[in-house]
Amino acid sequence: MQGDSVSDSASVTARRLAAAALAAGALVSVVTLPASAADHARPHGPKVKIAALQYDSPGREDRSNRSLNNEWVDLTNTTRDAVNLDGWTLKDDHGRTYTFHHYRLAPRATVRVHSGEGRDTRKDLFQDRRNYVWDNDRGTATLRNDRNRPVDDFSWGRHQGGGHGGGHQGGGHGGGHGGGHDARR
Ligand SMILES: [Ca+2]
Numbered sequence: 001m002q003g004d005s006v007s008d009s010a011s012v013t014a015r016r017l018a019a020a021a022l023a024a025g026a027l028v029s030v031v032t033l034p035a036s037a038a039d040h041a042r043p044h045g046p047k048v049k050i051a052a053l054q055y056d057s058p059g060r061e062d063r064s065n066r067s068l069n070n071e072w073v074d075l076t077n078t079t080r081d082a083v084n085l086d087g088w089t090l091k092d093d094h095g096r097t098y099t100f101h102h103y104r105l106a107p108r109a110t111v112r113v114h115s116g117e118g119r120d121t122r123k124d125l126f127q128d129r130r131n132y133v134w135d136n137d138r139g140t141a142t143l144r145n146d147r148n149r150p151v152d153d154f155s156w157g158r159h160q161g162g163g164h165g166g167g168h169q170g171g172g173h174g175g176g177h178g179g180g181h182d183a184r185r
Pocket residue numbers: 055056057071132133134135136
C-alpha cells in the first residue's frame with residue numbers, strides 16, 4: 001500500500017518533470033533553430049555563399065533585358081583566398097542551370113549573376129537568358145562546385161511570417177525540407 005502510493009507520486013513527479021523538460025526543450029529549439037539553421041549547420045560555413053537573391057525583378061515583368069537583369073543572385077567569397085568557380089553551377093528547383101566558366105572570385109569579393117544578357121565583368125556575370133529564372137513566389141537556388149557537391153543553398157517564399165525574404169536551409173542534403181519549424185500559417 002504505502003509502496004504503491006510512493007511509487008504513484010514518484011511517477012507523477014517523473015511525468016511532471018518529463019513534461020517540464022519537454023516544454024523547456026521545445027522552447028529552446030524554437031529559440032535556437034533559426035540561428036543554427038543559418039549559421040551553425042556547417043562548422044566552417046560555405047566557402048562561397050549565396051549572399052542575396054533578387055527573385056522578383058522590380059516593376060513590371062515585360063521580359064526586357066533590363067528587367068531580366070534586375071533579377072540576380074549575389075555570391076560572396078567568404079575566404080581570404082580567391083576561389084576558382086570554373087565548372088561550378090547555380091541551379092533552380094526546376095533544373096535550370098547556369099555553369100560558371102573561367103571565373104575566379106577574388107578574396108571576400110561578391111559577384112552578381114544576372115538572369116539576362118550582358119558582357120561578363122569581374123563584378124557582374126550574365127546567364128544570357130530570354131526569360132526569368134527565379135520564381136517570384138517561392139524557390140530554392142543551389143550552388144554546387146565542379147564536383148557537383150552542394151556548397152550553399154538559398155530558399156524563399158516558404159517561411160511566411162519570418163519577416164525576411166529568404167534564407168539558408170543549411171546542410172545542403174537534399175534541401176527540400178525548409179519551413180518545418182514555423183508551423184503558423
Ligand atoms: Ca522572378
